[in-house]
Amino acid sequence: MRNDRREAFAFLAAAVAAAAAMPSALARPATSDDVAASSAPDRSPQARAQGLRRHFPNVPLRTHDGRDVRFYDDLVKGKKVLINFTYTNCTQTCPRTTENLRRVQEILGDRIGRDIFIVSLSLDPDRDTPETLRMYAAHNEARPGWTFATGTRSDIDQIRRRLGLYDNPDITQHMGVLTFGNESAGKWAATAALDKPENIVFNLLRRVDRFTFVPWPEARPVSAPSRESERS
Amino acid sequence: MLSRREMLRRGVYGPALLSVAGLAAQEGVEEPLFAPSPAIAPFTRRLRIPRPYVPLNRPGAPAQQHAKAESIFQQAIAEGRFLHREVPPDWAQADYYEVVMKPGLQQVYPGLPPTFFWGFDGHWPGPTFLFRRERTAVVRFVIDPAIDEPCATHYHGAHTPPDSDGVPMNSYTCNDELSPMSPRGSRTFVFPNDNPFAATLWYHDHGQDVTAHNVYMGLAGFALLRPNAADLANPDAPENRLPSGYGRYDIPMVFQDRLFDANAQLVYDPFEHDGILGDRMCVNGVIQPYLPVARRKYRFRWLNGSNARQYEFFLSTGDRFYVIGSDGGLLPKCAEVSSVRIAPAERYEVVIDFSKYPVGSKVYLQNCLVQTGGRGPEEINFSSCTPFVEFRVERDEGPDQSMTLGNGTILAPEIQDYIDTYLTPQGGEPVRLLNFMRGNGAWQVNGRFFDRNRVDVSERLNTRSIWRLVNESGGWEHPIHIHDEEFRLVSRNGAPPRPYERGLKDVFIVGEEQSLDVAAYWTGEKNVGQYVFHCHNLEHEDMAMMGIFDVQP
Numbered sequence: 001m002r003n004d005r006r007e008a009f010a011f012l013a014a015a016v017a018a019a020a021a022m023p024s025a026l027a028r029p030a031t032s033d034d035v036a037a038s039s040a041p042d043r044s045p046q047a048r049a050q051g052l053r054r055h056f057p058n059v060p061l062r063t064h065d066g067r068d069v070r071f072y073d074d075l076v077k078g079k080k081v082l083i084n085f086t087y088t089n090c091t092q093t094c095p096r097t098t099e100n101l102r103r104v105q106e107i108l109g110d111r112i113g114r115d116i117f118i119v120s121l122s123l124d125p126d127r128d129t130p131e132t133l134r135m136y137a138a139h140n141e142a143r144p145g146w147t148f149a150t151g152t153r154s155d156i157d158q159i160r161r162r163l164g165l166y167d168n169p170d171i172t173q174h175m176g177v178l179t180f181g182n183e184s185a186g187k188w189a190a191t192a193a194l195d196k197p198e199n200i201v202f203n204l205l206r207r208v209d210r211f212t213f214v215p216w217p218e219a220r221p222v223s224a225p226s227r228e229s230e231r232s
Numbered sequence: 233m234l235s236r237r238e239m240l241r242r243g244v245y246g247p248a249l250l251s252v253a254g255l256a257a258q259e260g261v262e263e264p265l266f267a268p269s270p271a272i273a274p275f276t277r278r279l280r281i282p283r284p285y286v287p288l289n290r291p292g293a294p295a296q297q298h299a300k301a302e303s304i305f306q307q308a309i310a311e312g313r314f315l316h317r318e319v320p321p322d323w324a325q326a327d328y329y330e331v332v333m334k335p336g337l338q339q340v341y342p343g344l345p346p347t348f349f350w351g352f353d354g355h356w357p358g359p360t361f362l363f364r365r366e367r368t369a370v371v372r373f374v375i376d377p378a379i380d381e382p383c384a385t386h387y388h389g390a391h392t393p394p395d396s397d398g399v400p401m402n403s404y405t406c407n408d409e410l411s412p413m414s415p416r417g418s419r420t421f422v423f424p425n426d427n428p429f430a431a432t433l434w435y436h437d438h439g440q441d442v443t444a445h446n447v448y449m450g451l452a453g454f455a456l457l458r459p460n461a462a463d464l465a466n467p468d469a470p471e472n473r474l475p476s477g478y479g480r481y482d483i484p485m486v487f488q489d490r491l492f493d494a495n496a497q498l499v500y501d502p503f504e505h506d507g508i509l510g511d512r513m514c515v516n517g518v519i520q521p522y523l524p525v526a527r528r529k530y531r532f533r534w535l536n537g538s539n540a541r542q543y544e545f546f547l548s549t550g551d552r553f554y555v556i557g558s559d560g561g562l563l564p565k566c567a568e569v570s571s572v573r574i575a576p577a578e579r580y581e582v583v584i585d586f587s588k589y590p591v592g593s594k595v596y597l598q599n600c601l602v603q604t605g606g607r608g609p610e611e612i613n614f615s616s617c618t619p620f621v622e623f624r625v626e627r628d629e630g631p632d633q634s635m636t637l638g639n640g641t642i643l644a645p646e647i648q649d650y651i652d653t654y655l656t657p658q659g660g661e662p663v664r665l666l667n668f669m670r671g672n673g674a675w676q677v678n679g680r681f682f683d684r685n686r687v688d689v690s691e692r693l694n695t696r697s698i699w700r701l702v703n704e705s706g707g708w709e710h711p712i713h714i715h716d717e718e719f720r721l722v723s724r725n726g727a728p729p730r731p732y733e734r735g736l737k738d739v740f741i742v743g744e745e746q747s748l749d750v751a752a753y754w755t756g757e758k759n760v761g762q763y764v765f766h767c768h769n770l771e772h773e774d775m776a777m778m779g780i781f782d783v784q785p
Contacts, residue, residue, distance in 0.1 A: 004458070005290050007284070007362070008362060008478075041497050043335075043348075045380075163503050175672060176674060177672075177673050177775075187381075188502050189502075192776070194681070212408060213403070213405070214401075217401070
């Protein structure tokens with residue numbers, strides 16, 4: 001309707017006049033001060049990743065395969081990774097989560113250990129020694145690329161807090177959430193650890209690989225995910 | 233007032249820091265992740281009014297813009313956006329727009345570097361769409377390559393066919409080419425604007441996994457769906473007699489709490505799953521602005537554009553004001569109130585009469601609802617109010633011609649008729665029980681996680697149903713948003729809703745242990761297919777606190 005356009009133009013004309021009268025009132029073209037201060041923050045993937053490092057405390061951990069590692073440097077940095085919290089004596093959600101992760105591992109095939117990694121951190125360091133975790137990993141047929149790790153209770157709790165997964169000091173009530181991301185790209189998300197493995201993989205790959213449009217609703221064909229080399 | 237030591241012990245650093253620091257404080261020492269925002273003198277910057285978009289194909293526009301409008305039409309056909317009609321409409325019967333999501337810089341803090349953000353056409357908030365009811369708008373939303381996340385634009389509150397509704401599952405990126413006629417990184421959306429009633433709607437990004445981040449970075453703006461000529465035919469219609477003039481006496485205000493770092497850059501935590509809070513109160517992208525006003529009535533369109541924070545707004549004088557509209561249109565009857573509770577994504581239209589204040593007065597709009605975590609507000613505390621806007625009563629303009637308002641003034645009998653006819657339970661309507669739950673820290677509806685291939689509720693056109701929204705998630709409040717239609721809140725725990733909740737709404741704040749009955753009526757032969765409902769705490773939404781409903785003829 002004409003009235004809208006008249007109103008819009010009247011508004012814009014008034015805005016221009018107001019800007020002339022009171023420069024600070026409106027967004028304005030850059031001045032030399034802006035240029036000097038002009039630090040559109042670095043939005044490169046490296047900068048994004050750097051900005052998120054505080055969420056991955058570089059605490060010491062011991063893995064199920066006997067390595068001494070640092071959480072960020074060795075298990076997260078530069079990787080596409082799925083992180084969950086578990087403990088071997090957990091009788092409620094953890095067995096189902098671990099079973100889900102087995103299926104995720106199966107679906108992802110040899111991408112696990114090549115460019116996608118799973119890190120399962122124990123909430124029960126007193127009982128979950130590296131030896132216990134080694135048996136647990138073997139029992140769950142964890143491939144290389146799926147690491148179970150243990151550390152001090154307070155270090156593990158610090159990781160949980162930094163990942164937004166500290167809900168309750170009682171480990172039997174821990175959050176069944178999978179955090180996953182592409183660390184180099186600085187892109188992260190989270191999903192229910194007890195969701196269907198196919199859904200977990202679908203969501204994971206759309207976040208850690210390049211996101212592409214997929215029409216919805218449409219029955220999603222169930223198929224093996226493309227190798228990374230097919231996605232340029 | 234808490235001592236600094238006590239605040240440290242309790243982890244109270246101001247709203248931004250509870251979830252990490254507060255919980256940590258229960259266990260002992262942990263440095264908070266984020267420092268409070270830099271200080272800033274309030275009420276030294278004027279409220280900005282977002283500029284309106286103008287259609288590309290308006291009369292008198294340059295030929296190049298008309299040509300672009302036609303290319304948008306061709307793109308919409310190629311993308312199948314007109315599937316719900318047999319023949320594409322006469323392209324000239326719609327308004328065409330092209331909007332680019334791109335970075336921008338805003339001088340938020342004087343003396344600090346400009347704040348980097350993401351904005352529609354590089355503005356925060358986005359420019360305002362001035363739409364007319366029943367006038368189709370076709371918009372090409374383009375993702376600038378500097379925007380490195382998936383995007384999807386949702387026109388919130390609009391009655392839109394499913395494939396133009398902007399859901400996360402239909403997100404695209406700057407690299408996608410959706411059809412041979414689609415410029416890279418762009419998608420068209422067709423908005424018939426055929427809501428039954430004019431309303432204060434809005435639009436915002438809804439990208440897969442990143443809605444909370446993208447909206448927080450600035451991708452949100454107003455879309456005012458205004459009455460058309462037929463709606464305004466009666467000179468006594470309230471829409472002809474309320475304060476008017478976009479940016480003059482009819483003023484949009486979007487409230488967003490934000491956290492800034494020492495260089496005035498926005499701070500966002502993608503691991504804060506409870507819900508992000510900020511400690512600087514922005515209105516239209518300005519921290520605690522002032523607004524000069526005349527001694528007369530003003531119409532404000534309030535939008536809570538925060539990710540998680542709820543507000544309860546009072547005037548500093550304690551005076552009452554008038555609520556005249558809610559999410560979906562004018563209230564059938566004006567409600568005179570001393571405060572309004574507004575949850576994320578809700579809109580309320582209010583009229584404030586400044587004629588009672590002498591020139592030189594300052595009146596503050598303030599929030600007195602305390603909230604320290606994303607889970608929900610705590611309580612109203614009048615010694616803890618935060619002022620948002622300073623109204624400076626600075627001039628007389630003579631008698632105000634807008635209509636006189638009082639408690640119960642009839643504003644929209646046609647909306648009351650619609651509610652009586654379609655949104656009043658008659659007995660026998662199907663009841664859709666939607667129990668929002670937390671399963672081991674992940675969100676569920678009726679005990680199930682979201683599945684993009686599973687329909688949770690089936691509805692039929694031209695039928696009524698009741699959606700029973702239940703919150704047994706234990707210690708959380710959830711603003712539940714349902715796409716496609718406007719609805720009515722029938723009861724909250726069996727009791728009537730607040731007077732200003734008695735109109736049309738599309739967002740329903742479900743508190744702890746609450747059960748809300750929401751009346752629904754499904755309309756429109758173009759509005760057939762799958763839609764979503766979800767929590768509008770955006771961090772919850774990104775964690776798939778969502779379900780799918782399907783509307784069939």
